[in-house]
Amino acid sequence: MAILDAQLAYSDAQALTATAASTNLVDHGIDGDFGVGVPMVCVLSLDVAADGTTGDETYTVDLEADDNSSFSSAVTVGSATITRGDAAGTKYFINVPPSASTERYSRLNFTLAGTTPTATVTARLVPLSFVQASDQYYASGFTVS
Secondary structure, three states, rough: OOOOOOOHHHEEEEOOOEEEEEOEEEEEEOOOOOOOOOOEEEEEEEEOOOOOOOOOOOEEEEEEEEEOOOOOEEEEEEEEEEEEOOOOOEEEEEEEOOOOOOOOOOEEEEEEEEEOOEEEEEEEEHHHHHHHHHHHOOOOOOOOO
16 A cells, blocks of 8 residues: 655646646755665556547656756656557556755646647556555455465
8 A cells, every 4th residue: 555645746637628737846855866765666657548539639847956946947857658549547656756856846837739739647656665565466356375
């Protein structure tokens, strides 16, 4: 079981219909260094499928960092591409490189294009070990004695 920190949530069932930033940003504190220490990863999951009706929809997600909360000089430290038509429950991962940034703040920036791009996403910054643990599957129907 993983314990999730609300302060590390970028989006919680955020409905996307156009290019936008995540509803939340993460404040890493004055010293920043969110890429130092325990390996971290941004886990993004689709709550509602990514629309692919017209076939020209595109979805790009950038993990950005900046020294100010207005992100006036943001740098991209990682990216993911959501595939149009992907079903609800599909997960994407953006690894935070160890040398990611010494910036204080991070957020996601969603770039949507095409005729009818829509998706609903939830995204959090978590230790990489949480991902490894949550992606293990076990056979059902067994008895422990």
